[in-house]
Amino acid sequence: MARKKLVILTGAGISAESGIKTFRDSDGLWEEYRIEDVATPEAWERNPELVQEFYNERRRQLYKAEPNAGHRAIAEAERWIDVEVITQNVDNLHERAGSTHVLHLHGLLTQARSSRNPDLIYDIEGTELKMGELAEDGTQLRPHIVWFGEAVPNLEPAAALTRKADYFAVVGSSLNVYPAAGLIAYTREDIPLFLVDPKPVSAPVRRHIEYIQEPASTGVPKLLERIKALENGK
């Protein structure tokens, strides 16, 4: 029998227990910084040093962080179901936990790109990206991050994966940011939908959603048990 496909959309919450701050919780990053100062193309035009330092700090924190039980459970599920992770996160904790299919919607902290050409992408050695470091086209290297106001190039592939899902789950996202939050609308109508988050989150879809109101470390294993039970016809 063909294996079923589980598509999991993750957000900052899945990395919270690894010590990486979320954006919109009360101690979140957007309480400390203004989006307009560090995460828009205009911020980069105005004060690139500040933007570089913001992401250098994110990278330093990421180097100290380890995947948690939530990331690991998702990676281990590949043994019995086809798992596609679509993540809004710019950390690489899914990959480090062992997930082999991870699509990043908002870029990746460990990479830099040309300021002109979004397809000229490089791995960053270490944590610091500095002013004066150039891409092959002679432009300043910037973080490979999709900023507010920029297009999301991986949206189409993510929507295509979502259409193929037999099970769809959201883990650790407030579902505030579009177009990522709208992906759930691409699911086929008859499939089970799940949401794992310690806080109540409302999803932009008029369908039954099974809520697992727990942190990722315990909620993801429960989610997978639930899907296993459905697979076994329970």
Ligand code: APR
């Ligand atoms: N386990 C699971 N979820 C958690 C945990 C945890 N341990 N701790 C917090 N959460 C939940 C919060 O309750 C919240 O619903 O994670 C969610 C985090 O929401 P946001 O901070 O808004 O993060 P996210 O949805 O990923 O943000 C989307 O916004 O700023 C941009 O580009 C950035 O990709 C990001 C996007």
